[in-house]
Amino acid sequence: MVVRSVPANPCPPITAALVSTLGVRVQEAIVSGVLSIVIVGEVEMRSRVVVTGGLVGMPAGRWSRKSRLVAVVIGVGLLAGFAAFGGTAPRALGATAKPLTVVSLTFDDTFSDQLNALASMSKYKVVGTFYMNSGRVGAGGFLTVADLKNIAAAGNEIGGHTVSHPDLPTLTVDEQKRQICNDRVNLTNWGFKVTSFAYPFASSNAQTEQLVAGCGYNSARMLGDIKSRFGCPDCDYASPTPPDDPYATQALDEADNTWTLKDLQDSVTNAETAGGWVQLTFHHVCPNNCDSLSVSTTIFDQFTSWLAARATTGNTHTETVGQVIGGTVKPLVNGPAVPAAGPGQNGVVNPGLETTAASGVPSCWTLGGYGNNTAAFAATTPTHSGVKAEKLTMTNYVDGDGKLLPTLDLGACAPTVTAGHTYSLRTWYNSTAVTQFAVYLRSSLGTWRYWTSSPWFPATTAYTQALWTTPAIPADMTGISFGLNLFRNGTLTTDDYALYDTVGAPAIAGPATAAATPRTAPPVTGRVEIAPPGDATPPK
Numbered sequence: 001m002v003v004r005s006v007p008a009n010p011c012p013p014i015t016a017a018l019v020s021t022l023g024v025r026v027q028e029a030i031v032s033g034v035l036s037i038v039i040v041g042e043v044e045m046r047s048r049v050v051v052t053g054g055l056v057g058m059p060a061g062r063w064s065r066k067s068r069l070v071a072v073v074i075g076v077g078l079l080a081g082f083a084a085f086g087g088t089a090p091r092a093l094g095a096t097a098k099p100l101t102v103v104s105l106t107f108d109d110t111f112s113d114q115l116n117a118l119a120s121m122s123k124y125k126v127v128g129t130f131y132m133n134s135g136r137v138g139a140g141g142f143l144t145v146a147d148l149k150n151i152a153a154a155g156n157e158i159g160g161h162t163v164s165h166p167d168l169p170t171l172t173v174d175e176q177k178r179q180i181c182n183d184r185v186n187l188t189n190w191g192f193k194v195t196s197f198a199y200p201f202a203s204s205n206a207q208t209e210q211l212v213a214g215c216g217y218n219s220a221r222m223l224g225d226i227k228s229r230f231g232c233p234d235c236d237y238a239s240p241t242p243p244d245d246p247y248a249t250q251a252l253d254e255a256d257n258t259w260t261l262k263d264l265q266d267s268v269t270n271a272e273t274a275g276g277w278v279q280l281t282f283h284h285v286c287p288n289n290c291d292s293l294s295v296s297t298t299i300f301d302q303f304t305s306w307l308a309a310r311a312t313t314g315n316t317h318t319e320t321v322g323q324v325i326g327g328t329v330k331p332l333v334n335g336p337a338v339p340a341a342g343p344g345q346n347g348v349v350n351p352g353l354e355t356t357a358a359s360g361v362p363s364c365w366t367l368g369g370y371g372n373n374t375a376a377f378a379a380t381t382p383t384h385s386g387v388k389a390e391k392l393t394m395t396n397y398v399d400g401d402g403k404l405l406p407t408l409d410l411g412a413c414a415p416t417v418t419a420g421h422t423y424s425l426r427t428w429y430n431s432t433a434v435t436q437f438a439v440y441l442r443s444s445l446g447t448w449r450y451w452t453s454s455p456w457f458p459a460t461t462a463y464t465q466a467l468w469t470t471p472a473i474p475a476d477m478t479g480i481s482f483g484l485n486l487f488r489n490g491t492l493t494t495d496d497y498a499l500y501d502t503v504g505a506p507a508i509a510g511p512a513t514a515a516a517t518p519r520t521a522p523p524v525t526g527r528v529e530i531a532p533p534g535d536a537t538p539p540k
């Protein structure tokens with residue numbers, strides 16, 4: 001049985017504070033008198049964390065090969081010429097020639113507090129690479145397109161980190177392509193030259209590396225494969241330049257709130273003995289320990305100030321990943337689009353919940369929910385058809401809801417829809433309490449947002465078909481996810497889900513409980529994210 005657990009006492013209230021503590025984010029909207037929120041947990045982690053029924057993966061360890069960069073002594077005249085050339089990070093030499101050390105500061109996950117880092121970096125003329133999840137750009141707590149342009153204008157690089165931060169090797173090849181390629185397309189459409197990629201959760205395999213290359217990236221970053229006091233004791237203190245494998249570049253463990261200024265400085269001075277490339281990775285940069293994966297604004301400022309001075313004392317300078325890797329900006333590649341189901345075809349994948357993933361969750365479905373409650377999901381009988389139905393048991397209910405949803409992805413699981421069309425939502429259910437359809441939409445960018453909910457359906461002991469027709473799908477929306485929810489203590493069993501374009505939809509068979517179609521629907525506001533699919537398995 002898979003149980004989705006939520007914090008017993010999320011205090012302070014369910015807002016960004018909860019996000020800070022657990023790496024989860026929350027979004028809310030008031031619908032039909034019901035507060036509707038979905039939670040997500042997404043950060044690169046070195047250990048597995050249970051989030052809404054899924055497992056967040058840990059990076060596959062990689063070992064650096066013994067290889068060192070040997071310093072090249074550059075004449076003073078050549079150096080002067082280089083500086084005159086206008087480079088943003090001129091390579092300087094100390095009084096004695098020391099091996100060249102290049103530091104790349106990298107930033108993951110699109111967090112808006114990375115602007116604190118930008119301020120210090122701009123002040124000390126230090127550059128880095130910011131890996132973006134384009135599906136998050138502009139959402140609450142995340143960087144905006146204007147922020148990205150300011151970051152790039154300061155000499156920094158905008159890299160890709162997938163549309164919505166999934167554990168890539170757990171996805172189909174086509175879904176991986178959509179996550180990797182479409183993210184690069186989105187970022188490029190905003191005006192950036194995008195050549196560098198970082199794997200979410202530092203999770204990849206040989207096939208994923210090939211897909212990253214196929215999307216036009218020149219490099220991809222791993223984590224935890226450079227020696228530090230935090231890990232990889234048998235690794236080197238730096239990686240060679242160029243790296244042995246540009247699609248598995250090495251970096252230290254991600255910096256978190258246990259890192260001191262000395263730890264950051266040690267990562268550089270340890271490498272300076274033999275030289276090479278040092279990639280440091282940051283998530284949050286904030287004044288007051290806003291997250292376990294945060295570095296304080298003060299420490300970051302002190303470090304960048306110190307780092308800038310290493311150009312003269314340690315022959316150490318900073319470059320973006322793109323500057324280290326080099327290469328051209330490759331042509332854009334789009335991920336494969338998923339067509340909408342044809343007339344009379346059910347758009348739901350695994351509609352009868354008959355296929356179950358190793359995690360116990362029906363394949364292509366996600367255990368959704370939010371708030372203060374305990375929502376437990378399990379396969380059950382009797383079914384409406386086939387051998388499996390899914391039973392949701394809600395206890396300890398204070399607020400929020402629980403529900404089963406087609407996985408909110410880029411098309412492998414979530415049905416594709418066409419703007420302007422209306423859709424017939426159908427699910428067989430029995431329950432001890434009222435229920436309703438909660439409906440989510442995906443934008444062309446790949447961002448999921450809560451859309452609307454149906455009127456309530458009554459409790460019923462016999463399997464009954466809940467039936468509701470959506471309003472017209474708004475412009476720019478390309479995907480849908482929907483499920484019956486429970487927002488009281490009790491049970492709700494569902495089976496045989498269907499989504500039909502109303503043009504060509506089959507007639508209703510058997511008893512049905514139809515809800516009226518609202519004349520108008522709420523605007524598509526708010527944002528929803530979910531954990532990696534509940535059937536995701538940790539990377540090997």
Ligand SMILES: [Zn+2]
Nearest residue numbers: 044108109200
């Ligand atoms: Zn990430």
